[in-house]
Amino acid sequence: MEHDDDRELRRVLRTWHVPDAPDSLTPPTHVRQGPVWRSWLRRDIRVPVPVALVLSAVLLWLVATVARDYAGSGVEPGTADDLRGFQPVSAVNVRIDRSTDEGR
Amino acid sequence: MTDSDFRDAFSAHKDVLYRFVYRMTGQPDGADDIVQESFLALWRKPSAYSAARGTLRAFLLGIARNLVLKRWRDHHPHDDLDDECWACEPVDLVGYERAELVARAVQLLPPLQREALILAEYEELSLGEIAAATEAPLSAVKSRLHRARTNLRRTLLPLFAEKGLPHGTR
Numbered sequence: 001m002e003h004d005d006d007r008e009l010r011r012v013l014r015t016w017h018v019p020d021a022p023d024s025l026t027p028p029t030h031v032r033q034g035p036v037w038r039s040w041l042r043r044d045i046r047v048p049v050p051v052a053l054v055l056s057a058v059l060l061w062l063v064a065t066v067a068r069d070y071a072g073s074g075v076e077p078g079t080a081d082d083l084r085g086f087q088p089v090s091a092v093n094v095r096i097d098r099s100t101d102e103g104r
Numbered sequence: 105m106t107d108s109d110f111r112d113a114f115s116a117h118k119d120v121l122y123r124f125v126y127r128m129t130g131q132p133d134g135a136d137d138i139v140q141e142s143f144l145a146l147w148r149k150p151s152a153y154s155a156a157r158g159t160l161r162a163f164l165l166g167i168a169r170n171l172v173l174k175r176w177r178d179h180h181p182h183d184d185l186d187d188e189c190w191a192c193e194p195v196d197l198v199g200y201e202r203a204e205l206v207a208r209a210v211q212l213l214p215p216l217q218r219e220a221l222i223l224a225e226y227e228e229l230s231l232g233e234i235a236a237a238t239e240a241p242l243s244a245v246k247s248r249l250h251r252a253r254t255n256l257r258r259t260l261l262p263l264f265a266e267k268g269l270p271h272g273t274r
Contacts, residue, residue, distance in 0.1 A: 009253060012263050013225050016206040021122035025136050027114040028144045029107055 105150035114143055117161050120227055121168050127222045128172045130211045138175075142167040158236030162229070165237040169219055176215055186216035186248065202263065209259040217252035220245055 047055075105113075121142055125135040145167050146153060153163045173185065200208070210218060219238060223229040231249075235242045257264070 005257060006253065008264060009257055009260070010225060012202075012260055013206055013210075013256070016127075016203045016210070018123050018126045019132075020119040021139060022136070025118060025122065025139060027111050028140050028147060029110060 105146070110143075110147055110150075113146070113160060113164075117164050118143070120161060121164055124165060124219075124222055124227060125168055125172055127207075127210065127226060128169070128215070128219060129175075130207060134175075138168055138171045141171055159233060162233045162236040165223065165227075165229075166239060169238060172219075173215055184214065186214045205260065205263065209256055212259060213252055213255060216240075217248045217255065220248040221252040221256070224249055 118139060121139045122135055125138045126132055129135065142164050146164065153160060157163075176185075210221065213221065216238070220234055223234045223237065224231070229237070231242055231245055234240075234249075235245045238245065240248075
């Protein structure tokens, strides 16, 4: 019975015809395979979202660290623009050296 | 793959792909594009095809069905590709040619049932080839095919009842 049903269904289904591909459809060989470097430029990779988030966080941290270090070492200590590291003396002891004057 | 090999593959399989896409979408518009895109994928990356995993025809049909399903998803973002509980009422015979009714009934099937039915009934692929093309287990293909046939018997019930009419008339 199932067999007859299948045969009958097939007979009905076969009444629907569709045409073959039109002649205007030609092989897309005009699109050449480009050089390797070009395919590398088009290539993509799939990264899971958690991994992407961790990588982004690490990258941000690295950038922040480098930026902070760079800002810290931007001006040499002891120059007029930067008084960091300056130690005022507790007592001023002035001594005048006249040896050069006496020699004249 | 040489230029000549590619051209041979194109002329050997373009009609199968075109008919499959036409039947899957129910219209010729866009079928050319999908066939071109499928062959372009092979042309750009021939190493993606491995004869050990199936025939070239199944491979190309697999690419085409992925493109068809991608477009279908764009238009039906919330629908299920294979609704197991899907069932349709018998179609209304009035005003339609028999072939139109069949086309409409096939279009009403969920996409995964539709592709299995088209590949089996119209393109006469073996179950193994359908499994390779759709990247589905053999058992899933058998199940989809069974459900598709059951649904179509229900949908096209009026056609079975009117055996006295000559084919293609109504």
